[in-house]
Structures are given as structure tokens and as C-alpha cells.
Amino acid sequence: MAVAGSAVGLGNFLRFPVQAAKGGGGAFMIPYFTALLLVGIPLMWIEWSIGRYGGGFEHSSAPGVFNSLWQKNRFIKYFGVIGIFGPLVIMIYYTYIESWTLAYSFFSLTQKYSGILDQASMQSFLRGFQGLEKNQYFTSIAPAYIFFIITFVINMAVLNYGIRGGIERFCRIAVPTLFIFGIILLARVFSLGAVDPGKPDWNIVNGLGYLWNPDFSQLLNAKVWLAATGQIFFTLSVGIGVILTYASYLKKGDDVALSGLTAVSVNEIAEVILGASIIIPAAFVFFGPAAIGDIAASGAFNLGFVTMPLAISRMPFSEIFGFLWFALLFLAGVTSSVSLAQPAIAFLEDEFNISRKKSVMMFGAVTFVLCNAAIFFLGKGVVDELDFWGGTFCLVLFAAIEVILFGWIFGINKAWEEVHHGADMRLPRIYKYIIKYVTPIFLLVVLGAWFFQEWLPIIRMDNVSEANRPYVMATRAGLCLIFLALSILVKIAWGKKRKIRKEKI
Amino acid sequence: MTKLGWMFMLFSWTAIMALAVFCFTKVFKKKNVD
Numbered sequence: 001m002a003v004a005g006s007a008v009g010l011g012n013f014l015r016f017p018v019q020a021a022k023g024g025g026g027a028f029m030i031p032y033f034t035a036l037l038l039v040g041i042p043l044m045w046i047e048w049s050i051g052r053y054g055g056g057f058e059h060s061s062a063p064g065v066f067n068s069l070w071q072k073n074r075f076i077k078y079f080g081v082i083g084i085f086g087p088l089v090i091m092i093y094y095t096y097i098e099s100w101t102l103a104y105s106f107f108s109l110t111q112k113y114s115g116i117l118d119q120a121s122m123q124s125f126l127r128g129f130q131g132l133e134k135n136q137y138f139t140s141i142a143p144a145y146i147f148f149i150i151t152f153v154i155n156m157a158v159l160n161y162g163i164r165g166g167i168e169r170f171c172r173i174a175v176p177t178l179f180i181f182g183i184i185l186l187a188r189v190f191s192l193g194a195v196d197p198g199k200p201d202w203n204i205v206n207g208l209g210y211l212w213n214p215d216f217s218q219l220l221n222a223k224v225w226l227a228a229t230g231q232i233f234f235t236l237s238v239g240i241g242v243i244l245t246y247a248s249y250l251k252k253g254d255d256v257a258l259s260g261l262t263a264v265s266v267n268e269i270a271e272v273i274l275g276a277s278i279i280i281p282a283a284f285v286f287f288g289p290a291a292i293g294d295i296a297a298s299g300a301f302n303l304g305f306v307t308m309p310l311a312i313s314r315m316p317f318s319e320i321f322g323f324l325w326f327a328l329l330f331l332a333g334v335t336s337s338v339s340l341a342q343p344a345i346a347f348l349e350d351e352f353n354i355s356r357k358k359s360v361m362m363f364g365a366v367t368f369v370l371c372n373a374a375i376f377f378l379g380k381g382v383v384d385e386l387d388f389w390g391g392t393f394c395l396v397l398f399a400a401i402e403v404i405l406f407g408w409i410f411g412i413n414k415a416w417e418e419v420h421h422g423a424d425m426r427l428p429r430i431y432k433y434i435i436k437y438v439t440p441i442f443l444l445v446v447l448g449a450w451f452f453q454e455w456l457p458i459i460r461m462d463n464v465s466e467a468n469r470p471y472v473m474a475t476r477a478g479l480c481l482i483f484l485a486l487s488i489l490v491k492i493a494w495g496k497k498r499k500i501r502k503e504k505i
Numbered sequence: 506m507t508k509l510g511w512m513f514m515l516f517s518w519t520a521i522m523a524l525a526v527f528c529f530t531k532v533f534k535k536k537n538v539d
Contacts, residue, residue: 026513033517209506212514258531265525272517424531 001171003237003246003259007267008175009336010097011234012275013182013329014304019231021211021280021296024218029272031219031228036264039229042431042439043238043399044264046406048256049418051247060248060346062241062398063490069410076405077494081486082398083241084347087340088486089390089479090240091367093374093383094340098333099151100305101326103129103144108322112137114313119295122306132379141375148375151334156364158338159345162356163249167338174331175266181328182274188321189282195314202288207281210292222449229446230392235271236264239399242339245346257423270332278325279303286311304329341367351493373478380471381464388458389479396450400443407436 020028054065062083070076107113116122127133131141138144158166194203218224233239243263247256283303284292287310295307312322341363348359374383406415416432457463464472506514 026510029513029517033520205506208514209510213507213510214513255535258528258535261524262528262532265521265528268521269525272521424535 001168001175003243003263003339004171004175004266007235007237007263007336008178008270009235009237009332010094010101010304010329011231012267012271013279013332014275014301015234016231016271016275017211017278017280018296018303019227020276021292023224023227024215024221025210026212026214027216027218028224028228031225032231035225035229035232036268038434038438039399039442040232040236040238041261041264042435043403044236044243044260045257045419045427045431046402046415046435046439047238047243048247048250048260049415050402050406050410051244052250052252052254052256053418054244055248055250056252058350060245060350061343062244063347063493064350065244065248066401066405067494069405077490078487079401081483081490082394082401083244084343084486085483086390086394086398087240087242087343088367088370088482089386089394091337091340092370092390093386094333094337095152095155095367095371096148096374096378096383097301098330098337099144099148100129101329101333102151103147104305104309105323105326105330106147108309108312108319108326111319113309114318116310116313119306119310122310123302126305130378131376145375148371151330152364152368152371154334155337155341156360158334159341159360159363160357163246163342167342170338171335174335178328178331178335179270179274181324181331182270182278185278185321185324185328186274188315189278189285192282192285192315195285199288202285204281204285206289207284208277210284210289211276211280226446226449229442233395233399234391236267237336237339239395239402240340241343241398244402245343246339248346251422253422255423255425256421257419257425257427279308282311283307286314347489351490352496370478370482373475377471377475381468382471382475385472385475386479389476393450396443396447400440400447403435403440403443407440412436 020032023031050065050069051060054060054068057064057068059065059068061080063077063080065083066080067077104113113122113125116125124133124135125137128135128138129144131138131144134140158170160166161169190204192204194200196202237243247259250256250259280292280296280303283295287295287307295303308325309322312318312325315321341360345356345359345363348354348362349356354362374386410418412432412435415435419427461469461472
């Protein structure tokens with residue numbers, strides 16, 4: 001349930017519908033399912049298997065797990081640092097965005113935005129809340145900061161009780177609640193019909209058509225394939241290091257093949273059935289086909305925090321449906337953010353023998369300080385920078401390392417045996433070849449294509465405004481320092497272990 | 506919505522639901538055995 005909670009997140013309800021609508025509607029599902037079958041599901045099985053394998057050596061984070069897989073190599077543990085660094089960087093901005101959903105669910109109940117009737121004013125409401133401008137709605141960032149602190153404390157409280165007592169127990173309540181909220185909203189959206197009698201074409205069926213009518217010309221566009229692959233990573237939480245940590249707590253006889261596939265199925269229901277059927281069709285019914293293209297192009301967060309409140313405010317009982325929508329996002333966010341914290345906490349617990357409570361406190365103190373960069377420099381490109389390095393680049397890089405390590409270094413025959421250990425079902429034999437050849441080639445092509453096309457403009461900050469460059473530079477320097485600090489911690493932990501081993505001898 | 510749109514949507518939903526039913530049937534069977 002904890003892994004299902006980790007996989008079900010904001011990406012299902014905000015990111016997927018926008019990606020699908022922009023990427024050719026129904027045709028987007030072809031690259032999407034291809035990436036799911038060739039990259040998503042194999043990576044799920046790989047992460048579950050290597051996590052359980054590493055857990056057998058009492059390691060629950062990527063440096064230790066990688067070291068157990070390739071014990072002869074002294075440097076492989078440093079590659080595992082990416083598996084702590086990536087989720088930590090995502091956590092820095094994800095918690096803040098998650099706190100907006102809590103704030104908006106409160107604003108829905110108190111009808112704070114109920115009088116706003118146009119996109120520009122709702123955008124202004126959001127910018128005021130984020131502290132990007134002072135306006136009639138907000139005069140300071142204080143409300144956003146208070147909701148951030150509440151969200152942060154909730155996260156730390158759940159983490160404090162550990163995986164079984166905290167995260168698992170929370171997900172047992174949160175995931176079914178989230179699905180119930182999703183089904184209620186889905187039923188409401190599907191019963192909207194056409195809200196304006198003068199515009200009968202602005203109806204729910206055509207709203208679904210906007211999302212599902214295939215545009216096959218998009219299939220030749222490489223960017224759509226990359227977007228579909230990126231969505232699979234983002235939505236399944238693979239390539240982050242989180243699943244690997246959860247799987248390390250399994251027993252040797254637990255069925256990782258079935259667990260991995262079950263987590264995929266839960267995530268896909270949340271994404272393709274619920275996520276796709278709420279936000280775009282609702283926006284279509286209220287704003288029509290001409291506006292919806294611009295709305296979708298304006299990004300997932302605009303759609304979630306600007307368009308959706310406007311659409312909901314036109315429904316009867318808007319305060320209740322608004323609350324349900326943002327509470328759904330909040331629950332989805334918390335189930336994911338607590339999982340993002342787990343690799344770093346597990347690293348402190350396992351490699352330094354620090355108690356759970358102390359590890360959570362240390363992690364909380366460091367992350368709280370770092371989150372302030374995302375809060376106070378949101379308008380300076382800091383969050384975009386964190387999202388690129390933590391939420392995009394590290395994911396693909398870490399996944400490529402994992403799959404090569406498992407299929408080639410550990411050896412595909414041993415790997416195949418490891419996946420099937422304790423499993424009731426036999427995986428299709430073709431996956432042995434997919435894990436060994438197709439998934440690594442797919443990932444290396446994506447990395448290679450990025451390297452040749454994008455690295456120079458990104459390094460030169462071509463797409464960053466002159467005013468934001470110092471902030472982006474500072475963010476990069478900060479990220480390098482975090483990575484360096486984590487690498488030093490790995491070195492110290494292994495140095496300590498070596499010393500203990502020598503003393504025993 | 507076009508016919509193809511309906512087909513894409515229904516195919517995707519059916520495939521995902523079938524996967525979920527397959528997985529949860531096995532999960533519950535396993536739980537009952539344990």
C-alpha cells in the first residue's frame with residue numbers, strides 16, 4: 001500500500017491529462033503504453049528485486065543496495081548517492097506545492113475564491129498566495145508559509161512513526177479515501193452534460209473527445225515519445241530510489257513480481273481512468289474547445305490551481321466539490337512526499353545506526369531549511385531548476401545505472417532468478433531480453449539524445465532570463481554541495497564499517 | 506468524440522481494469538492461502 005501511495009501522486013491528476021491532451025490525445029496512449037511495457041514495468045520489477053536483495057544485506061538505501069549488488073567495486077556506492085539526492089531535491093519543492101493543495105481545500109470551504117470568475121483574476125489570486133505579487137487577495141506570503149509549515153509537520157509526523165506504523169497506516173486510509181473522492185468527482189463531472197444551453201457542443205462527451213480523439217501526426221514527433229517516457233517515470237516513481245527503499249524491508253520469500261505489477265495497476269487506474277476524466281473534461285464543459293488548448297498549454301499547475309477552481313465555482317455545492325478536489329490532491333501529494341523522504345532517513349538509520357526519531361529530526365531540519373529556497377525564490381526559476389535536475393535528469397540517469405547494474409553486472413540469469421524468488425507467477429520470458437537489452441538501450445538513447453540536443457543550452461542557461469541567472473547559478477551550486485555532502489557521508493559510513501570490521505578481526 | 510476516440514478510451518480502460526483484476530485476484534488468493 002505504501003508503494004501504491006508513492007506511485008499515486010499529483011502527476012496522476014495534474015500532469016497526465018495535460019501531457020495526453022498536448023501529445024495527440026488517444027494517439028499519446030501508444031507511446032505511453034509502449035514506455036509502460038518497455039521501461040515502466042521492467043523498472044518496477046528491477047527496483048523491487050534489487051531493493052529486497054539489498055535488504056538481505058541490511059541496506060535500505062541506494063548506496064548500500066548498489067554495493068551489495070557489485071561488492072567488488074569500491075565506487076558503485078557513490079552512484080547510489082543519486083538515489084538519495086534525487087528524492088531529497090524533489091522533496092524540497094514538492095512539499096511546498098503540496099501545501100498549496102491544503103491551502104486551496106481550506107479556501108474552498110471558506111469560499112475565499114468563490115467570487116472570482118475569470119482566469120486572470122484567479123491567476124492573480126494564485127500569484128498573491130505564492131507571494132509573487134501583493135494584491136487584493138493577499139498582501140504577504142504569510143498564509144502560504146503557514147500552510148507549508150502545517151504540511152511539513154504532517155509529513156514529519158507520518159515519517160516519525162516509521163514505515164509500518166506511519167507511512168503504511170497513513171496510506172491504508174489515504175489511498176482508498178483518495179479513490180472515493182476521485183469517484184465522487186468523476187460522477188459529478190460526468191453528470192455535468194452541457195452547462196450552457198446556448199453551447200450544446202460544450203458537453204462532457206466532447207470534453208472526453210478532446211482528450212481521447214487520436215492525432216496520429218503526433219506519433220512522428222520525438223518529443224511526444226520523450227514526454228510519454230517522462231510521464232511513466234514520474235507517475236510510477238521509478239528511477240527515484242523510493243521503491244528500492246520500500247522493497248528492502250520485504251522478506252526474502254515475498255512476491256516482488258506481483259507486488260510491482262499491482263502497484264502499476266493501482267497507479268494506472270488513478271491516472272488513466274480517474275485523472276484523465278476529471279480536469280480536462282470539466283474545463284472543456286465550462287470554457288469550450290477554443291480556450292481549452294491554451295489552458296492545457298499553460299501547464300499542469302495552471303490547470304489545477306487556476307482553471308479547476310473556476311470550473312468548480314460554477315457548480316452547485318462548489319465549496320464541497322472544491323474541497324474534495326484539493327483534498328484529493330493533498331492526499332495524493334502526502335502519500336508521495338513521505339516516500340520521497342524515506343531513502344535519506346533509511347540511509348541515516350542503516351549506515352549510521354541513528355534511531356528513527358533522530359533520523360527524522362535531522363532530515364526534517366535540513367529539508368526545512370532547503371525548502372525555504374523554493375518558497376522565497378519561486379519566481380526566480382529555482383523550482384524549475386530543482387525539478388529539472390532532481391525530477392527529470394536524475395530519474396533517467398539513476399534508472400539507467402540500475403538496469404545496467406542488474407541486467408549486466410549482477411547478471412541477467414541471477415537477476416531473473418531474483419525476480420522470481422517467492423513469486424507465484426512466471427513473468428513472460430520476453431522480459432528477460434527486455435530487461436537486458438531493450439530497457440537499457442531505451443534509457444541510453446533518451447540520455448544520449450538529451451546530451452546532444454539539450455546540454456549546451458541548459459548549461460549556458462539559454463532559456464533563463466538575465467535577472468534569474470544568479471538564482472539559477474546559486475541553485476546549481478547548492479545542488480552540487482548537497483551531492484558532495486551526501487558522497488562524503490557515504491565515505492564516512494563505509495570508513496566506519498571498515499574500521500569495525502578490522503577491529504573484529 | 507470520434508469512434509476512434511471511444512475505442513482508444515475504452516481499450517485503455519479495459520486493459521487497465523483487466524490488469525488490476527488479475528493482480529488483485531492473485532493478491533487475495535495469496536492472502537487467503539497465508
